[in-house]
Amino acid sequence: MKKSEIISLLNKDLSGEIEAILIYMRDSFVTGDCKPSREMEEIAKDEMRHAEKLAELIVDFGGIPAMEHRPLNFGGMDVKEYLKRLVALEKGAIAMYKEHIAIIPDKNIKKTLTHILHEEEEHLEEFSKLLKGQKG
Numbered sequence: 001m002k003k004s005e006i007i008s009l010l011n012k013d014l015s016g017e018i019e020a021i022l023i024y025m026r027d028s029f030v031t032g033d034c035k036p037s038r039e040m041e042e043i044a045k046d047e048m049r050h051a052e053k054l055a056e057l058i059v060d061f062g063g064i065p066a067m068e069h070r071p072l073n074f075g076g077m078d079v080k081e082y083l084k085r086l087v088a089l090e091k092g093a094i095a096m097y098k099e100h101i102a103i104i105p106d107k108n109i110k111k112t113l114t115h116i117l118h119e120e121e122e123h124l125e126e127f128s129k130l131l132k133g134q135k136g
């Protein structure tokens with residue numbers, strides 16, 4: 001696999017992290033309920049650490065962090081709908097990290113992505129738990 005291909009995959013991961021940071025931050029601002037709001041904020045900080053690690057890997061490989069993201073989709077209009085969207089985002093991140101861990105040959109990158117993957121699995125669990133706790 002060429003360096004440029006690895007950089008492009010890492011930039012895709014970075015885009016996902018930036019999308020997550022922005023959506024989780026906004027959701028934490030508009031969620032009045034204290035527990036989910038705090039959790040969204042805390043997990044946004046985890047995603048920021050992931051973005052930092054990915055950006056470092058990209059630069060180490062001679063690339064430039066693209067800092068791009070897809071148009072933001074916040075899901076619906078209430079906390080339950082936000083949480084459904086957050087669960088979907090974590091599931092998407094998990095699938096992408098698994099795919100990239102499988103195809104990127106570099107051991108150091110695999111290790112970093114695996115560490116991130118495990119945190120995404122914890123996020124999924126946390127958001128799923130909060131979603132189950134919502135009425136209606």
Ligand SMILES: [Fe+2]
Pocket residue numbers: 017020046047050093116120
């Ligand atoms: Fe992340």
Ligand SMILES: [Fe+2]
Pocket residue numbers: 020043047090093119120123124
């Ligand atoms: Fe996450």
